[in-house]
Amino acid sequence: MEAWLITLVSFCVCVCVCVCVCVLIFSTLSPPPTTVKTPPVPSHIPIITPILWLRKSSTELEQTLRSFHAKYGPVVTLWIGTRPTIFIADRSLAHRALVQNSSLFSGRPKSPATAAVLSSDHRSISSASYGATWRTLRRNLASEMLHHSRLASFSGARKCVLNTLLTRLKSASESRHCVRVIDHLQHAMFCLLLFMCFGERLDEGKVRDIARVQRQMLLRLRRFSVLNFWPSVTRVLCRKRWREMLRFRREQEEVLLLLIRARGRKQTVLNDDVVVSYVDTLLRLELPLEKRRLNEGELVTLCNEFLNAGTDTTSTALQWIMANLVKYPHVQERVVEEIRQVVGEGEREESQVIEEEELHKLGYLKAVVLEGLRRHPPGHFVLPHAVSEDVVLNDYLVPKNGTVNFMVAEMGLDPNVWEDPLGFKPERFLNDEGFDITGTKEIKMMPFGAGRRICPGYNLALLHLEYFVANLVWNFVWKIPEGGDVDLSEKQEFTVVMKNALHVHISPRI
Numbered sequence: 001m002e003a004w005l006i007t008l009v010s011f012c013v014c015v016c017v018c019v020c021v022c023v024l025i026f027s028t029l030s031p032p033p034t035t036v037k038t039p040p041v042p043s044h045i046p047i048i049t050p051i052l053w054l055r056k057s058s059t060e061l062e063q064t065l066r067s068f069h070a071k072y073g074p075v076v077t078l079w080i081g082t083r084p085t086i087f088i089a090d091r092s093l094a095h096r097a098l099v100q101n102s103s104l105f106s107g108r109p110k111s112p113a114t115a116a117v118l119s120s121d122h123r124s125i126s127s128a129s130y131g132a133t134w135r136t137l138r139r140n141l142a143s144e145m146l147h148h149s150r151l152a153s154f155s156g157a158r159k160c161v162l163n164t165l166l167t168r169l170k171s172a173s174e175s176r177h178c179v180r181v182i183d184h185l186q187h188a189m190f191c192l193l194l195f196m197c198f199g200e201r202l203d204e205g206k207v208r209d210i211a212r213v214q215r216q217m218l219l220r221l222r223r224f225s226v227l228n229f230w231p232s233v234t235r236v237l238c239r240k241r242w243r244e245m246l247r248f249r250r251e252q253e254e255v256l257l258l259l260i261r262a263r264g265r266k267q268t269v270l271n272d273d274v275v276v277s278y279v280d281t282l283l284r285l286e287l288p289l290e291k292r293r294l295n296e297g298e299l300v301t302l303c304n305e306f307l308n309a310g311t312d313t314t315s316t317a318l319q320w321i322m323a324n325l326v327k328y329p330h331v332q333e334r335v336v337e338e339i340r341q342v343v344g345e346g347e348r349e350e351s352q353v354i355e356e357e358e359l360h361k362l363g364y365l366k367a368v369v370l371e372g373l374r375r376h377p378p379g380h381f382v383l384p385h386a387v388s389e390d391v392v393l394n395d396y397l398v399p400k401n402g403t404v405n406f407m408v409a410e411m412g413l414d415p416n417v418w419e420d421p422l423g424f425k426p427e428r429f430l431n432d433e434g435f436d437i438t439g440t441k442e443i444k445m446m447p448f449g450a451g452r453r454i455c456p457g458y459n460l461a462l463l464h465l466e467y468f469v470a471n472l473v474w475n476f477v478w479k480i481p482e483g484g485d486v487d488l489s490e491k492q493e494f495t496v497v498m499k500n501a502l503h504v505h506i507s508p509r510i
C-alpha cells in the first residue's frame, strides 16, 4: 500500500515538474500571446495621416506626442511614413527597454532607398544593424579614438582651437557691439573634429569648403528621408530631390576623399610623433563578415558621421549653456568664483587658459554642463531603434522589427524627478555626486541615450563642454546687450537649436 502510494506521488511530482519546465521554456521562447494589444494609435487615416506626420517638424511632432501621452499613457504608436513608430515617454520604461532588454532594443530600422547613397548601405555606426559590422565599427571608434589616452593625445589641438576661438571672439567683440556666438562655436568644434578625423590642421579655405558641403547635406537630411516613403513612387515624383541628394553626396565625396587619400599616402611614413587620426584607424580596419578593408564610399560615410556627430551636437549644447549663463549672471559668477578658488589666479600670467587636468576639480562647472544637457538636450529624441523580437512592454506588444523612439527632452523635465524642471538650477546636481549620465542603474535623463546604443562620444562631448565653458567664462564677461534679451525658444535643425541665436556683449574679464 505504502509502496504504490509513494510511486503514485513520485509519478505525480515528476509530471508536475515536467509540465512546469515545459511551460517555463515555452513561455520564454514563444512569442507573447496574440491577445496582447499593441500600443494605442491616435486617430489614423491610412495613407493621409502617415504623409501628414512626415511633413511635421519634430518640434510639432513633440508637442502633439505630449498631448497623446497625456491622453493615452506613456506608450503610443504613430504611423510616420511607411511604418509605425512607438514613442515611449516614461523613463522607467526606457530603462526597461534600453538597459534591461538592451539586446532586443538595439537594432536600427532599415531605410533602403536613401541608405545606399547616404550610409553606404548601413555601414555607419549609427545606421548599422545590431551585429558584427556595427560592433567592429563602434569598437574601433570607442577603443581607437575615444579612450582616455587617445583623447589625451589631442589636448594640444584642443588648446590651439580654444586660443583661436578666444582671439576670434575678442576681435569680434572689439569690432561689433554684440557678437553672434553660434558661428564661432560651430567653427571651433568643426576644426577640432576635422583635426581628430584627418590628423592635420587645415587652412581656413579648406575648412570653409568642407563645412559648407557638410552643412548643406545635414540641413536637408529630413527632406531626403521622405524618399524612403514608397521609394519607387517618390523617386519619380521627387526627381529633383533625388538628384539634389546625389549631387550633395558627390560633392561630399570630392572634398573628403582628397583628405582621406592624402592621409592614406602618409600611412607608410607615420611615426611615433604623429597623432593617430580617425581615418588612420579606419584605413587599417577590416569588416568581419566580408573580410575586406573599407572601400572609399564607406570611408566617406564614416568620416561624415564622425564630423556630424561631434560638431553640431556639442556646439548646440555649448550655445544653450552659454545662453543660460548670460540669462542668469549669478550662475556665471559662481562658475568664475569656483575657478578662482579651486584653480587660482596666481600662475596664469602667461596663459589665460584653464587646463584640462584642472577640470576635475570644478564640481559646479560639471553641474552647469549637466543642467544644460538636461534642460536643453541637443536631440529631443534618440535615433530610431528597431526591435529584434516580439516583446511586451507595459502590457503592450512591441512587434518584431517595430520602430521605437524615446522622448529624451520630456524625461529631463519629469516633475517627479526634477523639482522646478523648467528652471536652470545646476545646484541640483551638487547633491548627486557622480551623477550617472549613462542611466545604467536608473534613467533620470538621457541626453546621450542609454544601453548598447548609447552615444559612444559622451566622454569626449563632456570634456569639450567643460573645457570650453570654463575657458569662455574665465576669459570674458558675457552679458545681454542693452535692450536685448535671451530668448530660449527652440527650433529643429539637425539638432534642436535656439530659435533666435544667442547675441551677446562680451568684454575681457582679466
Ligand code: HEM
Residues within 6 Å of the ligand: 125, 126, 127, 138, 141, 305, 306, 309, 310, 311, 313, 314, 317, 377, 378, 379, 381, 382, 383, 384, 447, 448, 449, 450, 452, 453, 454, 455, 456, 457, 458, 460, 461
Ligand atoms: C553633446 C554632444 C552629444 C550628444 C548630446 C550626443 C547624443 C547622441 C544620441 C542621443 C545618440 C543616439 C543614441 C541612441 O540611438 O539611442 C548618439 C549616437 C551617436 N553618437 Fe553622439 N552625441 C554627442 C556627441 C558625440 C560625439 C562627440 C561623437 C563622436 C565623435 C558622437 C558619436 C555618436 C555615434 C557614432 C552615435 C551612434 C551610436 C550607435 O548607433 O551605436 N556623439 N549621440
